[in-house]
Amino acid sequence: MKKVFLMVAAMGLAAASFADMNDALLSFATHGPDKYADGTTVIDGECYALVWTAAGAEFGGFKADGTLASATDRLVLAAPLAKGGKCPQTLFQINAAVADELKDGTYAVYLLDTRVKAEDGTTQLAGFKDGKAKVVNAQAAVGDSTAAAATTQTKVALAATAVGGAAITAETIIDAPQITGIKVEGATVKVTVAGMSPAATYKVVTCTKPGDVGKALDAKAKDGTFEFKKPEGTFFKVIGTRNF
Amino acid sequence: MKIRSVLCALAAAAAATVFADVTSNVCGLLKITSDLNNTIIGVPWVEVGTGADVKVAKLVKTDNLTPGDMLYYYQNGTWNAWTLGAQGWERNTTVKVDGITVAAPQEAQGVARGKALILERKGDVTKPFYLYGQFTSDAAAAQTITVGTASAPSYTLLASPKVEAFDFNAEGKIVNPGVNDQIIIPKNGGDNTILTLQDGKWGYRKATTAKKFGKTVTTYTWTQADALAAGTGFWYVSKGGTPTFNW
Numbered sequence: 001m002k003k004v005f006l007m008v009a010a011m012g013l014a015a016a017s018f019a020d021m022n023d024a025l026l027s028f029a030t031h032g033p034d035k036y037a038d039g040t041t042v043i044d045g046e047c048y049a050l051v052w053t054a055a056g057a058e059f060g061g062f063k064a065d066g067t068l069a070s071a072t073d074r075l076v077l078a079a080p081l082a083k084g085g086k087c088p089q090t091l092f093q094i095n096a097a098v099a100d101e102l103k104d105g106t107y108a109v110y111l112l113d114t115r116v117k118a119e120d121g122t123t124q125l126a127g128f129k130d131g132k133a134k135v136v137n138a139q140a141a142v143g144d145s146t147a148a149a150a151t152t153q154t155k156v157a158l159a160a161t162a163v164g165g166a167a168i169t170a171e172t173i174i175d176a177p178q179i180t181g182i183k184v185e186g187a188t189v190k191v192t193v194a195g196m197s198p199a200a201t202y203k204v205v206t207c208t209k210p211g212d213v214g215k216a217l218d219a220k221a222k223d224g225t226f227e228f229k230k231p232e233g234t235f236f237k238v239i240g241t242r243n244f
Numbered sequence: 245m246k247i248r249s250v251l252c253a254l255a256a257a258a259a260a261t262v263f264a265d266v267t268s269n270v271c272g273l274l275k276i277t278s279d280l281n282n283t284i285i286g287v288p289w290v291e292v293g294t295g296a297d298v299k300v301a302k303l304v305k306t307d308n309l310t311p312g313d314m315l316y317y318y319q320n321g322t323w324n325a326w327t328l329g330a331q332g333w334e335r336n337t338t339v340k341v342d343g344i345t346v347a348a349p350q351e352a353q354g355v356a357r358g359k360a361l362i363l364e365r366k367g368d369v370t371k372p373f374y375l376y377g378q379f380t381s382d383a384a385a386a387q388t389i390t391v392g393t394a395s396a397p398s399y400t401l402l403a404s405p406k407v408e409a410f411d412f413n414a415e416g417k418i419v420n421p422g423v424n425d426q427i428i429i430p431k432n433g434g435d436n437t438i439l440t441l442q443d444g445k446w447g448y449r450k451a452t453t454a455k456k457f458g459k460t461v462t463t464y465t466w467t468q469a470d471a472l473a474a475g476t477g478f479w480y481v482s483k484g485g486t487p488t489f490n491w
Contacts, residue, residue, distance in 0.1 A: 174266055175266070176266040176267060176268060177266065177268040178268055178269055178293055179268050179269050179271050179292055179293065179378070180292060180293040181292060181293070182271060182273070182292060182376050184273070184305045184307045184374060184376070185307075186307070189273065191271070193268065194293075200266070210270045210379050210381065230273065231273070234272050234273065234274055234275070234407060235270050235271070235272045235379060235407075236270070236271060236272070236273075237267055237268050237269065237270045237271065238267070238268040239265055239266070239267050239268070240265060240266040240267075240268075241265045242265070
């Protein structure tokens with residue numbers, strides 16, 4: 001995972017200002033109270049994972065070592081986020097190249113069960129290292145990785161619980177496009193536009209008042225130029241909608 | 245990408261703004277329909293992309309115009325002119341207006357919003373032409389009306405900086421005009437529409453001719469002025485007035 005870092009949502013605006021153009025900002029949260037498969041409310045500091053699954057594939061689950069079992073899944077972010085029985089609003093950014101790789105697929109939030117039994121018999125969290133949980137769903141003594149693996153094989157299906165109702169947003173910061181030139185050739189108008197991002201889809205809309213959003217014109221961009229028939233409305237502009 | 249769950253805005257309203265769709269500068273093509281050989285056109289736009297005063301050559305599209313058509317710009321007693329040539333609008337330094345040779349317009353001369361130009365057409369005037377540029381909601385620079393007198397009236401070429409029709413009689417639009425001031429709107433054949441003030445309203449005398457008892461009788465009725473079409477202008481003739489236009 002390249003250039004992924006975690007920021008608390010309270011600094012959402014700061015994160016946005018640090019992101020480069022065409023980078024993607026992802027945020028997710030759960031409503032809570034979230035529970036493990038055994039009905040226990042999630043412990044503070046437990047791991048949540050945001051996983052991307054390729055289009056058409058099913059989530060394949062986590063292995064005991066915190067890695068994903070299926071090649072069609074990708075761990076976008078896993079972190080010890082749980083607090084107050086839920087995952088608080090979390091915001092982070094991924095660079096444009098990674099965002100482009102992840103454009104076709106689905107995202108879901110999973111609650112990881114990393115509880116282990118300590119030597120004194122109490123339940124603790126296994127901990128988090130190198131971007132993933134040390135152990136997923138093992139009721140085993142800390143450090144007893146063999147025992148943890150054996151436990152996991154019978155419970156791998158419950159190792160990660162998709163959190164229903166998790167709110168996930170993904171946005172890309174892109175620059176506003178700029179119309180730089182207009183040519184009228186007979187009944188055809190050619191508009192040159194600068195600053196269009198590969199992470200967005202653009203359309204030309206015409207309207208009778210500057211603030212309106214009228215209907216989209218039948219125009220596609222080619223080499224930064226839209227060509228369309230002279231519109232009825234006096235005003236027109238280019239609108240970019242993020243692909244994700 | 246499919247998002248499984250409901251989209252959720254961030255807590256900070258300002259951060260939520262970052263995630264809206266992006267919109268470019270608003271541009272426009274204003275269609276002017278005029279059957280006049282000499283049309284006063286207004287400047288309602290700024291330059292596309294830069295927001296600077298729009299260049300004459302970029303403001304007036306040459307579509308439906310004829311080579312040899314002329315553009316005139318009048319300011320403070322000085323005329324500038326452009327001729328439509330094979331390469332578009334070209335600066336003209338030889339034509340005369342009122343017997344006076346025009347001054348050479350600057351290469352990069354821009355015309356501010358609210359200024360006006362005169363388009364002289366030599367070809368088919370039934371076809372519309374277009375003014376294009378970038379829209380701005382910024383206030384336009386205040387226009388200065390040269391004060392004249394009854395014996396020596398002054399003429400100022402004016403137009404609305406907005407892309408909408410202008411109602412001379414809307415409340416507060418023209419403040420402090422002189423009682424004898426006039427507004428001249430060109431018409432074909434030299435028979436211009438001349439607006440004067442009557443009871444605080446701008447209008448014109450409309451002549452109606454009829455036969456009565458074997459004689460031709462002309463009666464005049466005063467009619468309030470129609471709104472001026474967007475993108476067109478007029479002459480303001482000051483005979484003592486120092487009006488302010490609140491477009």
